[in-house]
Amino acid sequence: MPYITEERRMIQEQAREFTLNEVLPVANKLDPEKGDIPMDLRDKMAELGYFGILIPEQYGGLGLGCFEYCLVTEELSRGWMSVASLIARGNLLIGAQMMSEEQRARYLPRMAKGEFLGAFSMSEPNAGSDISNISCRARKDGTGYLISGNKYWCTFADGADFLIIIARTSDAPPGKRHMGLSMFFVEKKRGTLPKGCSGAPIPKIGYFGWKTYELAFDNFRVEASDMIGEEGHAFYYATSGLETARAHTAARAIGLAQGALDDSIKYANERRQFERPISDFQAIRFKIAEMATQIEAARQLNYFVCEQIDTGQRCDKEASMVKLFASEMAERVCSEGIQIHGGAGYTTLHAVERHWRDARLTKIFEGTSEIQKRIISDRLLGRGRN
Template sequence: MSESPADGVERRLPSDEARELLALVRDIARREIAPRAAEEEAAGVFPRELFTLLSRSGLLGLPYDPAYGGGGQPYEVYLQVLEELAAARLTVGLGVSVHTLSCHALGGFGTEEQRAEHLPAMLGGGLLGAYCLSEASAGSDAAALRTRAVRDGDDWVIDGTKAWITHGGIADFCTVMARTGGPGARGISAFLVPGDAPGLSAAPPERKMGMKGSPTAQLHFDGVRVPDARRLGAEGQGFAIALAALDSGRLGIAACAVGLARAALDQAVAYARERRQFGRPIADFQGLRFLLADMATQLEAGRALCLEAARLRDEGRDFGRSAAMAKLFCTDTAMRVTTDAVQVLGGYGYTADFPVERYLREAKMLQIVEGTNQIQRVVIARHLVGPESR
């Protein structure tokens, strides 16, 4: 079954339910998200009420089990929802992706009791999550993290600082990776920490070149006490849990990149049809037509790669290499397409009167988060030829 969105491209949807879901998302994006995007991004306003609306609409738990309040949707559908949200405003699409990532450890590795206790509120109760892996000295080398959790009776006491945390300071819960054993990946465990836990505080948000409406901040853990009942998975399993979440999270970033590139292409096409030079629309000039054709081709290739990786995931097959490829290609494509969109608009593209300059600034971030594109190349190469010699 297929659906034709505003860009006129046929989409394959697996069910009538998916068709109706995507129609709902497009309606919300058109009425509630897009009209406020430029103004709120310029002012650095995070649209928390929009996430409450998305939660009430069942859009914050789409790929999770309906038994715990999830939507039970395949990743192939969930990623198309992310594309629609990101095309309207990247802060919203990325926020949903990060929230979904934050639920992954509990949804995939929590006990039945843990899932029953926490997942319904996380998926449909208006809560917003943060994923806490990176640190100032442990970005691409995430296994070098220093935040430590020390056992104290039936509790763990967490001390340390997490960096580059999306929703830092406003999240209702955090999935936190902390060191419970020796050095390296095997000494890390995962914890579900309430956002209002005593001893947890946030630094002022980072001053970023883009995504100003999405708060990114350091989180400080100063003697934060967490019951052992909030440890997710086995002790020492945290890094494996983190990597499993990132495989899925990279698909979310890829889908957001497709949405952002689509928004930039739509702006470029609309401008090319309306702008006149030398007595005719600039869309008549072959050089510009070829540029638009290349932008559209790159966008479609990225979408196809992203959704194919999602189908592998939905079939229970290994999708790690495909996820890395999708994240790499789609975010590089978003960078190229947004750059070309600015070029199509010329001087106007460089002004804040049109959104393409914002899209360009936002695209750069997508090449960095959830594993830089250099790290994606490392992952892909390891799948091809094995790990590096030591």
């Protein structure tokens, strides 16, 4: 594989060993209990530099690229996708690219050490894929703003050390619904929600290890200095850098699928029926062959996308392709893994059902499969009327 240099191979092998020894045992214990990712695991990840892979060396990060970020992500997802998602809470979270130099110097070194992790509050009950429909308001008040409104799907709102909030600071001009949104960076005490913000966890079928919140802001005060970038331009900040976010999601999906394949191969070699292991049967062998092929196809496409990102090439279409292909693939592969496990796969005694539940989410977050198809088709055919 020409993409994998010796340095990258070492990063990959280290992440694989860490996942097998540290992540997988924790996941197998806590996911069935819907328990939270423990602090000691976060501390071990921080020691390896996983929260600062993308953060420049001048701020204490590793200064590496999307490729290394996705290599680590894939390996972590083989154990628990939530852990692979957690590293995104330090690695230049959405909007960080628009921070002032003063903000970057204050926050990025702590983020790189894993001491200062964030949550992103953008979606609302009526604003998911259509983020221009955000109605949460930030009203000017003296030297700051008062935020009021509801937010949805804010994962890690309680455990985070800061929130990035997108709110409407002005009405959008006709035909430009995306204008008038602003982005705020707000520090908070870990383990609590800040004054003026209340919320409750949303019941989920997977993605355990941390909680996802519905939030309500009631005259929640932020200062003008908390704003990231220019007032009214948050739409552009939220949508820039999506190539990296989508490559990251593709890597999570690939890792889930690889975990399901690993477990299926092991189970097929151990499970005996009709006086021999089920891995002897052609039906099982062909399933495993197809699973492995689909995983490798997604992996190679993601390697290409990562290389494009790291060399500054435009790849919005290809990033959407790999996010679409990898997430759809992961659900199929994990489902086949359950089939190979038979009745055992439908229990919580095997990790394959966890991979399957989490794989289903990859088709929804960071832009649904339908949104990816829209982006791809628009790039190929031009924008449609609908």
